[in-house]
Amino acid sequence: MTGYDEKFLADAAILRKIDNMEQQNRQTKYAVFIKPIFFVTILIIILSLLSVMVRPADNDVFNLPNYIRTLDNVKREKENTIDVIFAGDSEASDAFSPLQFWGEQGISSFNIANPAQILPDSYALMAQIVKEQKPKVLVLETSCMYLRAYIHSDDPWLARAEKLFPILHYHQVYRLLKPKNVDFQNVEKTDSMKGFWLKTNIRGYEGSMEYMGPVDMPAEALTADCINVMNQFYDLCKEHDIQLILTTIPAPAYWTYSKHNGVKGWADEHSVPYIDMNLMHEELQMDWSQDTSDGGIHLSFPGTIKVCRWLGQYLKDTYQLKDHRGDPLYDSWKSAYEETNLYGGTGA
Amino acid sequence: MSYHSIGFFAVFLPIVVVLYQLCAEKHRWILLLAANLVFFWLWSGTGVVYLLAAVVITWFFGEKLKNMDKPPEGMDRKTFKKKKKLVLTAGILCVLSLLVVLKYTNFIGSTLMGSSWTAIKIYIPIGISYYTLQAIAYLCDISSKKGEAAPSIGKLALFMSFFPTICEGPIARYGEIGEQLQEGRPVTYENLSQGYQRILWGLFKKIVIADHLAPAMGALYTVYRSFGSMSLFAMLLCTIQIYMDFSGTIDVAIGAGKIFGITMPENFRQPFFAKNAGDFWRRWHMTLGAFLRTYVFYPVSLSKPVNRLTKFVKKYSKTAARYVGPLISLFCVWMCSGIWHGPSWTYVGYGLYYFVIIFIEVLLEPFVKKHINENWLWFRIFRFVKLCIIVGIGELYFMAPNAETALEMLKSIFTNFSASTFLSEWTSLGPGLSDYLISFGSFAVVIVISILKEKNISIRSAVEKLPVPVRWTFWYAAILIVVFFGAYGPGFTALDMMYAGF
Numbered sequence: 001m002t003g004y005d006e007k008f009l010a011d012a013a014i015l016r017k018i019d020n021m022e023q024q025n026r027q028t029k030y031a032v033f034i035k036p037i038f039f040v041t042i043l044i045i046i047l048s049l050l051s052v053m054v055r056p057a058d059n060d061v062f063n064l065p066n067y068i069r070t071l072d073n074v075k076r077e078k079e080n081t082i083d084v085i086f087a088g089d090s091e092a093s094d095a096f097s098p099l100q101f102w103g104e105q106g107i108s109s110f111n112i113a114n115p116a117q118i119l120p121d122s123y124a125l126m127a128q129i130v131k132e133q134k135p136k137v138l139v140l141e142t143s144c145m146y147l148r149a150y151i152h153s154d155d156p157w158l159a160r161a162e163k164l165f166p167i168l169h170y171h172q173v174y175r176l177l178k179p180k181n182v183d184f185q186n187v188e189k190t191d192s193m194k195g196f197w198l199k200t201n202i203r204g205y206e207g208s209m210e211y212m213g214p215v216d217m218p219a220e221a222l223t224a225d226c227i228n229v230m231n232q233f234y235d236l237c238k239e240h241d242i243q244l245i246l247t248t249i250p251a252p253a254y255w256t257y258s259k260h261n262g263v264k265g266w267a268d269e270h271s272v273p274y275i276d277m278n279l280m281h282e283e284l285q286m287d288w289s290q291d292t293s294d295g296g297i298h299l300s301f302p303g304t305i306k307v308c309r310w311l312g313q314y315l316k317d318t319y320q321l322k323d324h325r326g327d328p329l330y331d332s333w334k335s336a337y338e339e340t341n342l343y344g345g346t347g348a
Numbered sequence: 349m350s351y352h353s354i355g356f357f358a359v360f361l362p363i364v365v366v367l368y369q370l371c372a373e374k375h376r377w378i379l380l381l382a383a384n385l386v387f388f389w390l391w392s393g394t395g396v397v398y399l400l401a402a403v404v405i406t407w408f409f410g411e412k413l414k415n416m417d418k419p420p421e422g423m424d425r426k427t428f429k430k431k432k433k434l435v436l437t438a439g440i441l442c443v444l445s446l447l448v449v450l451k452y453t454n455f456i457g458s459t460l461m462g463s464s465w466t467a468i469k470i471y472i473p474i475g476i477s478y479y480t481l482q483a484i485a486y487l488c489d490i491s492s493k494k495g496e497a498a499p500s501i502g503k504l505a506l507f508m509s510f511f512p513t514i515c516e517g518p519i520a521r522y523g524e525i526g527e528q529l530q531e532g533r534p535v536t537y538e539n540l541s542q543g544y545q546r547i548l549w550g551l552f553k554k555i556v557i558a559d560h561l562a563p564a565m566g567a568l569y570t571v572y573r574s575f576g577s578m579s580l581f582a583m584l585l586c587t588i589q590i591y592m593d594f595s596g597t598i599d600v601a602i603g604a605g606k607i608f609g610i611t612m613p614e615n616f617r618q619p620f621f622a623k624n625a626g627d628f629w630r631r632w633h634m635t636l637g638a639f640l641r642t643y644v645f646y647p648v649s650l651s652k653p654v655n656r657l658t659k660f661v662k663k664y665s666k667t668a669a670r671y672v673g674p675l676i677s678l679f680c681v682w683m684c685s686g687i688w689h690g691p692s693w694t695y696v697g698y699g700l701y702y703f704v705i706i707f708i709e710v711l712l713e714p715f716v717k718k719h720i721n722e723n724w725l726w727f728r729i730f731r732f733v734k735l736c737i738i739v740g741i742g743e744l745y746f747m748a749p750n751a752e753t754a755l756e757m758l759k760s761i762f763t764n765f766s767a768s769t770f771l772s773e774w775t776s777l778g779p780g781l782s783d784y785l786i787s788f789g790s791f792a793v794v795i796v797i798s799i800l801k802e803k804n805i806s807i808r809s810a811v812e813k814l815p816v817p818v819r820w821t822f823w824y825a826a827i828l829i830v831v832f833f834g835a836y837g838p839g840f841t842a843l844d845m846m847y848a849g850f
Contacts (some may be wrong), residue, residue, distance in 0.1 A: 031370055032537050039820065046824060061839045116839075153837055157355030162837065168354075171832050172839065175782055287823070 020183040044165075045060055051166040054173050059124035060166070062151040065175040066114045067121055073191040074110055074129055081330055082133045083321050084109035086195070087122040088141030095141065095249045095296045098309040100192035102333040103343045105316045106323030111195030113141065119149045119229040126233070130240045137319055138237055139311070142248045142263045142274075143255075147227035192336045198301060205296030211252045212260065212278055219261035227266065234270050243319060246274040249307055250286055253296030275314075277307060349392050351515065352554045357547055358536040360387065365607055369535045376532030377506055380608065387511035388475075395473030402446055402476075402749060403508050406483040407501040409439025413490045430849045436491040440484050445679040455691030459804035475514040481639055482508055486522045488643055495523040503530050516597050518615040519635040525610055533609035543607035545808060545823070550599030551830050553794065558593035559835035560787040561585050563778030569753055572773065576765030579757035581774060583740035586747045588791055591619070594633070613638075618798045623722075623731060625705045625738050636688070640681045648677040669738075674710055678703055689746075698746050705738055786833045 054064070061067040074082070076156040084107055086096040092113035101107040114127045126138065152159035152169065162169035224231070237244040246267050248255055255278045267274035277284060284306050288296065291303030299307060315321055337343070349355050364383040371379045412435050419428035448456075450472050457465040464555050486504075491496030498504035507526050510602045514520075564585055572578035597614040605612045615634050622628035629637050648654060662669035688701020720727055743757065748754035775781055798805055811822055 029534065031543065032369065032535055033366070035537055036540060039823075043824065046828070050828075064838070151838075155353055155355065157353060157359055158836065161354050161358070167831065169837055171834065171837065174832060175780075277375070339540060 011275060033237070047160075047165040047167055051170075053167075054170040055166045056124075056170075056290060058153055059120075059127060061121045061124045062118050063114070063116075063121055064170045065172055067124060070114060070125055070195065071128055073195065074112065074125070075132065076191070077110065077133070078329060079132050080134050080331070082110045082129075082135050083130065084108055084137045084139060084315060085126065085133075085135045086111040086113060086139045086141070087117075087126065087144075088113040089117045089144040089147060090115035090197070090298060091143040091249050091251060091254075092141030093117070093195065093197040094199050094293065094305055095304050096139065096311070097196040097198075097304055097308050097342070098333070099196065099340060100305065100335050100343055101312045101315075102325070102337055104309060105312040105321070106325035107312060107321050108324050108330050108333055109194065111193075113195065115197070116147070118147050119144055119226060119268055120151050123229050123232055123236070126236060130236065130242075134240070135242055136321065137243045137245060137315060138233075139245050139247050139310075139315075140233065142246050142259075143221055143251070145226050145230070145263060145266075145332050146220065146259060149223055149229050156180060162183040192339050194333070194336060196304075198342070199293040199298065200301060201293050202290055202300045202302070203293060203295045205252045205290075205292050207252060207296065209252070209281070209288075211296075212255065212257045215257055215272060217257040217261060219265050220256075222262055222266060230266055230270075234272070240311075244272050246272055247311070248274075248276045248278060249299060250277045250281065250284065250291075250303075251297050252278070252288060252292075277309075277310075280310070349387065350552055351512070351604070353599055357544075357551070357600065357604075360390075361604055361607070365535055365540070368608065371532075373532040374751075377530045378501065380529065381502060381506045381509070384509040384511045384514070388509060388514060391515070392474045395471065397445060397477060398450065398473045399479060399509055400505070401804040402443060402479055402483055403505045405439070405442045405446075405502065406486060406508065407498070407504050409435060409442065409487055410490055410497050410504065412488060413439070432491060433573065436487055439487045440658075443480055443483045443487070447476055447614065450476060452687075452691045476713055478514065478517050478519055479508045481519050481636075482521070485519075485639060485643060489521065489523060495521065498522065498526060499530075506530070510600040510605070510610075513612065516594065516601065517633075517635055518598060518601065518613050519639055524613055525605075528610045529608075531609075535607060536609070539609050540607050542808075543603045543605075546603030546606060547600045548603075548826055550601075550603060551834070552790065553592040553596030553599065555596075555834040555836055556830055557787050557794070558589045558596060559840065560779055560783040561589045562835075563783075565589070565747065567777045569748060569817075571755075572769075572777070573753055573757050574760050574764060575769045575773075576761040576763065577767055577770035578773065579744070579760045580765075581770060582757060583744045587740050587743040588787070590743050592791070592794070617801045620732070620735065620739075621798070621802050622735060624709045624735065624791070625702060626709050628735060628739060629702070636685065640684055642673070644681050644684050645677045645680070648680045649673045652662045671711070675707060678707055678710070682706075694745070694748065694751050697751055698742065701742055701745065760817065776805075783835070790833070 056067065058065065071323070084098075084101070086092055086098075086109060090113070093111060093115060096109075096111045096113070098107075098109040098111055101109050112122065112129070114121075122140070122144065127160070148154075152162050158168070234244060236242075246263060248260070248263070255276075260276050263276075264274055266272075286303065286306060289307065291300055292298065293300040293303075316323075325334070349360060364379075368376055368379050369385075385396060385501040388399060401669060406422035413432065416428070416432045419425055423431075427476070450470055454465070454467045458467070486495070486507075488497075490497050498507060501804050503526070504522075510520075510529060528606060559774065565582070568578060568582040568585070572582075595616040602612050602614070613635050617631040618684070619628050619632035622631050654673055657676070658669050658672045661672050680732055682699040684698065684699075685702070686696040689698065716722070716735055724730075745751070745754040748757070775784075779787070800807060811819055814822065
């Protein structure tokens, strides 16, 4: 034949076979990833499309269901009828009752606070609200200044993924599909509580009345994220000629001079009025056996009556807010006042 | 980095898979070992030192036992056996001492010294309860020649620290996965897809079912603990939560192993289809059950003191003598099981609860077999309800902050039961109506799949036979269910895996 012996040829054939197998192996080594890459690519496209669908048009928010529900409620009010907006977390949503302000001072207000609502969400709501309303005053309850002030998850990898695919952040949109929200017959009806979360339970505070600690306690620093959003609030209010007021409701089991000093630092720096009701017990005539719903963090209904009575009068006197009672443009407050019958009277 | 976090299954795991595949076959085990250590470091930081210490101790005693193959010249068999037993005991005690010191010092101190004991702050590394059991099983298997020793300390470390199993098990024996880990089999498309499908199933159980229910537990064990109807609801919720949390995490672990071609032992086998509590524990946390059966139950049953006691009792009553062995062995098994779960008397009580139940079952077994047709439908229904009550009480007790709370809740079921309390309060526990709908609806899916599995019908195999477009659509839909209905992100607190704490 060619001079090569049989054994050599056999060896060569084996070598070639091994070579082929190695090559094949090298191919399969990478080939295993081809289908998964294709699968993942389609998944990325699906997630991206869904992200586009669920992402709010203007602002990113932390709690989408709360944001949409609240904004929807505010949008049901007639344009330019809200004079005062209350914002914050549960301390604010449980405390400020627009119906009481209506009944006592005739102030048209709306509470956009929600439990655990973080500052960026309050800001996002406010940024939308000023497009249809011209509020004169924004009362921001300060407890939320010590909550997180960033919208993404604490898990750094999840936070990255949420930025990449907002559907992972806004996946709870299904919560908006509750029967209440798809009740088309009532779509024009306004929120009868105007954002106030009525709490009927009472659990007294039994601790010391010296809970604020020494006046000169070192200030609890606000986070950079918080300061950033607060500055945005300040600019927004300035741009729309809204008076920003910081308020802390009395919360003996939560508030301290340390937090007070932290908030006051920012308020002084920006010449924003700051009312800490923790320093006004006598003026407000608080009775801590009755005025808190959970042992000193949130107000009970009797507590909110005292706080709103003082605050309503203060707002009316200081910012010359009009009494809209009797004006048909503000009928939604009148009818809500009568419908809920929380405070008695007609609200006219 | 927990198994259900996106950082694990979408970042860490894919990176390890790609690097593993690119690596030469003979070096793949080194890459896996490195991945194990990185994973452990990311989770537990310096806790990796304790893991390495356990590996060194296990290796040292493992080598000693391996070399004690037969008695050296001049030594009789009895002395040699004794010496081997001594080495094994020393090895087990050394490995256990790490666990005891780190996990049980305060428990022992407070038990012995009462309130005068000042609690010491001790760092408990993650996974120590799991790798300690693996180490004990490894030493016992070498000693009894039922298993091989690892060829090198690195390969032993690879087995003891395998990242999918390190936090919650399954508690695999060296003979089950040791060789598979070292082989460095290439990743195949089948293993990759089946592994991720199992991970997806685990995520569904963990973040769609268990984590939606978790927020209710705080209120149920505090505010509502004296309301019977709420306690009954707590029993249902905590049973579903533990089952879905633990079995979901195990699914993720087994799926992750599958990707590397490693078949790990199963930890759950449709536990609620069990005939009784004993059978339940052969289907629930199966690897712990197998460990306790192999390394506690049989050795105690066959030990000389138990044999002597059995003989002694036999003199007086043959029937009673039949139960001496099982009684002592079961007691030891359930004490170990209780203590293993954590340094608390609540867990000891949990173990003893099952000891009593299972021993009663052992006593009643001859009567049931003789007088009752086990295939009778009404008996089967009774058996299922009885099992649910037994397990429900056990889990309610297991999850309670202390025994007093659990007993108060159980008492309330009989003394203060009002359906109206439940009807007015069940949505104010934390989870909303949509959370309950998602959880219970998804749990119904798990039940259906479990029924099919019990009948040897596999949904996954059926899906595999579908044409590619249909099959892929099915899996995209499954992924989107987890994406949409998972309890993660805004409004949810990230929850750890429950059994990682043990």
